[in-house]
Amino acid sequence: MGKNVIRPYGDTLNDGKMQLSFSLPVSADALGKEAARLLLLQMGYDAAEITGMRDLREGFTHFIAYAVTSCGIDKSKIKVKVVETEVMDMEATDAYIQQHLGRKLTVVGACIESDAHTVGIDAIMNMKGYNHRYGLERYHGFNAINMGAQVPSEELLAKARAENADAILVSQVVTQKNIHIQNLTKLIELAEAEGLRHKMLFICGGPRISHELAIELGYDAGFGTGSYATDVASFIAITMAKKG
Amino acid sequence: MGKNVIRPYGDTLNDGKMQLSFSLPVSADALGKEAARLLLLQMGYDAAEITGMRDLREGFTHFIAYAVTSCGIDKSKIKVKVVETEVMDMEATDAYIQQHLGRKLTVVGACIESDAHTVGIDAIMNMKGYNHRYGLERYHGFNAINMGAQVPSEELLAKARAENADAILVSQVVTQKNIHIQNLTKLIELAEAEGLRHKMLFICGGPRISHELAIELGYDAGFGTGSYATDVASFIAITMAKKG
Amino acid sequence: MLNLDLDQQLVQRSRIAAQQITGAFSWLFDAYSSVSIERTVLRFMGIDGALKGGEPLPNVVVDHLVAKQGISKGAAIWVANAMLAKGLSAQQVADEVAAGTLVLTDLPLAKADAIFAVINPLTTKMLKHISGQKAKREESFKLFGPRRSPAIYVIVATGNIYEDVTQARAAAREGADIIAVIRSTAQSLLDYVPFGATTEGFGGTFATQENFRIMRAALDEVSEEEKRYISLTNYASGLCMPEIAAMGAIERLDLMLNDAMYGILFRDINPKRTLLDQYFARMINAYAGIEIQTGEDNYLTTSDAIDKAYTVTASQLINESFALISGIKPDKMGLGHAYEIDPELENSFTYELAHALLTKTLFPDAPVKYMPPTKFASGNIFKTHLMDAMFNFMGQLTHQGVQLLGMMTEAIHTPHLADRSLAIENAQYMFKAVKNLDESLCLAPNSFVNRRANEVLQQAVEFLETVAKDGLLNAMAKGEFAEIKRPENSGKGLDGVFMCDKDYYNPFMEAMKQELGLWARM
């Protein structure tokens, strides 16, 4: 095993121990337990121990297990796209915008399509902000327009065009059946079609959004759980300045 | 997918959803998170979402994830060895022994080698028993000798020979580094060497013991979590009667 | 026992203010109706089904009457008139309207008593059916024993009614007392109720009459087998409040989420439309013996649970007061409260004890709908499971009525089968562990808990009194509720509200008012 290759750690380096739980359409008995064990072995685990078995009724059983994997990955080979612009606080960002752009930046934000989870986008945009970090509305450097919940992509783009926005902020929280992917793709495709895509920055966020994913979907940046207005503001300011 | 093939069930039949948690020697950041995700994909999961990331310090991080497997197993092909003798209550067993064997059966039990967990074997052997089921000492049909904790295999076998026992009951609770396998194997090999193996039934038990495993190790039966004196007593009585 | 010592003057003032706020709407309740109310009437008369495109016949007929400017007399009269004229059933009338072969307003109106002669039997028939369902529910509880308290309430939300059934049956067998079929995202914004069984939905399953029927049948079966009556609930709130309430009454749902203001504040539905619809919707629930539940939890998903604790109390008082106007008795008012305190806060449990006791003490007869931690639930399922344990501990300690079990995967996905099962295991363990704990305890003299409860009540009273002065509509317009401005004449569905002619007639509302003894106060 190469020295950069790492494995799960239970209580000894690279022992490969993992905890699992899952349900199967089997009875809660020796046979069901064996089915659960065999499934894990078939998945490639070297050893598997079913430590808990709970009858879920209606022919289902819940299994709790500890298993050992021999898979490992080479740490040195992992590439991950992350937002690289440095993070400045509100004052610094305002000053930066003042100095490098000398004008207010307009951002239009919304929770698009069927999604009504505004807490996230509000955390980024509203005055009061989130966790003691003010939202964009409070920045001098930004003219922040928050369209709120369930805004059709078309309306968001129309608004952005009207305000000729520098950046669009989209929030997607509901991810069931990958609806967030569908919605985000729809928006980007409309933007392309309307020739808006390259007139402004497209930024998305939500608990299941990563910068990685955002890039894949054709956005300029993506922000996940625990991001703050400071992260977004800095990114917009610096990127706009670079663009000149 | 064959109609007997089953997969984990999240909220839709065969959606393959599983919960996992594990630690890796990586930092608690985007890179570590990606390492965790890639590991799961490398293990063969179709999709993996890291939902929780906890810094364990000292360079380790704990990940909580939900992943989707496309593995499935054919229910109809699962074979599992289980104790097949029917389970009778104390009175029935005593009557059965009276009728088919007409003598008391002698069983010698112990928690062997370094293992001091007697609660399990006591649950099976002691008068008071476990969960409202009396132990073997209370049966008329049994002469039950419980040697208690940390009995060297040699002593157990010597005692069994002296009492010319009909069955030996061994408990193994500690399983770290598979010490239970080592101990159980040692006992069986000694028994073979001393020509005792086929003079009596060898039965083992413990939270990580299955009948399956017991058979593999060369025992006549194995009893796991939640077994009772009634299970063991019935098995011994019926098996002895069959042997004649 | 943990008995709060609430300032009784504050308690009185709170009730008086709430009555002033809600009492000011008879102008709306007595003189207006809405398209959704009329669609409800048609459903009660027996009109069901939908066009190929999916548009339900009740919508077709009501839209037809709107187009023909006939709606202000109420839909019942026109349909009955057509039945009379053509010798058709209500359903046949609807079919012809849909086919475009019949224009209701073209038929000359028959004499009132002739029309009543057609309507009354339909009314009696439907009300009998609903009372029958109510009786069936009451018998079942007599037969199998009353619902446990706190009742174990779990959600199913697969989007597919058939998967929902599997999961609901399993949950019921594991000990769930109430099954909630969570609605597909934002159904409250649909101005019609989808038709038939559905297998697709986002974040939940559509509330349709057929889905109600399918789930009720499945639960009746399990109730028989488990010898425990399993209750069913869904959501009425939204643009179709009275229609869904009606469907629930017909299909024997046992509880119904029916908040007086949720649609306004959290779905931007027009205030008048919402208040009007909830008035009739709740009357239907009252008549059907259905326990309503309110959505105070929603305030805390967006605002801080400590600073804004009083908004919950205020909303509970307003919901109570509106409910009384619709004839709902306190023991059927599942007022909402939620354990949404930040787990990082010191004494989060101590604070919540004060809040939970306040709700329980202020509404002693209400089967409080106690909501779990959701906002601070994170992707760390182990931590979330513990937060849910504290919530379950609190529910039993303070004797809440209905425990909406939290799921350890709250921050991740709509519940998997196993998540729900673990949630039930969690609740059963906690309920058992602290079963009679409260009997061994009492509050220390001048305890923080008692002071905190009175503080919240005080804030609620002051808030309600300003609202009473402004009037509810102005207060909402100013954004005094949930920090959102909701002007009286904006929001979805305003165009569906209309003033009634003097000869407007809603046979079902009349009859229900009669039986619920609601004439007195008009």
Place this chain on the structure above:
Amino acid sequence: MLNLDLDQQLVQRSRIAAQQITGAFSWLFDAYSSVSIERTVLRFMGIDGALKGGEPLPNVVVDHLVAKQGISKGAAIWVANAMLAKGLSAQQVADEVAAGTLVLTDLPLAKADAIFAVINPLTTKMLKHISGQKAKREESFKLFGPRRSPAIYVIVATGNIYEDVTQARAAAREGADIIAVIRSTAQSLLDYVPFGATTEGFGGTFATQENFRIMRAALDEVSEEEKRYISLTNYASGLCMPEIAAMGAIERLDLMLNDAMYGILFRDINPKRTLLDQYFARMINAYAGIEIQTGEDNYLTTSDAIDKAYTVTASQLINESFALISGIKPDKMGLGHAYEIDPELENSFTYELAHALLTKTLFPDAPVKYMPPTKFASGNIFKTHLMDAMFNFMGQLTHQGVQLLGMMTEAIHTPHLADRSLAIENAQYMFKAVKNLDESLCLAPNSFVNRRANEVLQQAVEFLETVAKDGLLNAMAKGEFAEIKRPENSGKGLDGVFMCDKDYYNPFMEAMKQELGLWARM
């Protein structure tokens, strides 16, 4: 505040009975010694190391003296005599004995004062070192602030001291206040202490002086960085009780598991051997300012937590009394209690509240060692995590001193890194959530909790009074403790107990008695 109202007469009777029981052993303490006590003396004199085969030199020398019938004078005299005669260091003397080049008893005994002249400086040197360690500990607490209460206590048990270090450091950074290195299975049955750093063990890691040193160094480092003094503990109980206590004193462990009867009842070690060894072992702990912990939890792992609750109380009282005889002050008595009630029992939490309050009230100054649920922990980690949460809730609510965190994998394996981390997260959340809850509460008049606590105390008193009549040794022989018969003259290690000559001398015990003021009561 949750204040129990205990029957003060019962409290007094309980203490009197305990004193009668323990006071009856001066014949043993004053006239006997054991091989382990003598090995301890040699270690204090500076003898360390082991033979190729692993046999430690202290054992070699003591066995040599036993073989030569010289042991009854105590090992100190013979070794000092040899040092004097040959001008060797204690270590060199041991090496020669080991090499077979020296027979201690062959050397004529020098004059007493000449021998003392050799011994005394060694004694002073060692006692200075130990007091130095004590001072260092106290300074650290002054510098970084006192230990939190309940203190967060977690175990490491990989079998490999180096893995243990990694895990201990991580735990300390996450908030652990006390690290316990669990011992390899049944080390208590070894009549010697293994030598050096070890990387193999079952269920735990061997207690060796080198392992102590390695872990202490690692924790000192983290203490500096985290600005929190991290305490270290291990197990003394067994056939080497005083030796391990000595090693702990030398290497600055901060707590030591040191039960007066555990070895007898749960390891079948001879009663006299155990009582004699614990007498000196605890004196060493007292001198070193080490907090002892006792093993009452063991009663409940085998017996029912409700029926046998009184055995815990009884054992606590006996442990307290023996501890006083060895000069340990109440604030250093970590008496044991455990949350082992069956979670399936109704009001399990309510019962435990009574038991936990009883311990706390009966021993107000003791940093109670509160043990988590273990017996009913199952392979269902989610359920076990909840049981641990209830335990943590209770620890904070009743202000226990040391919280031995339960692990969700208790029924599965010795803790993984993540298990321990989740246990700490669990404790930190609970401690915070109910931080001042007790201040808002009080016990209801004539509450079940109060009645139950007095009931258990009553049973304990009656039990202790019969034991006092019989005498402890007879009672144990009859199987009155832990349902196990332990005759006075059976059990492991009896042959290691011997009567002292009139000129027997244990310089360290003498000196410690002096400083601890233990002359008075002899």
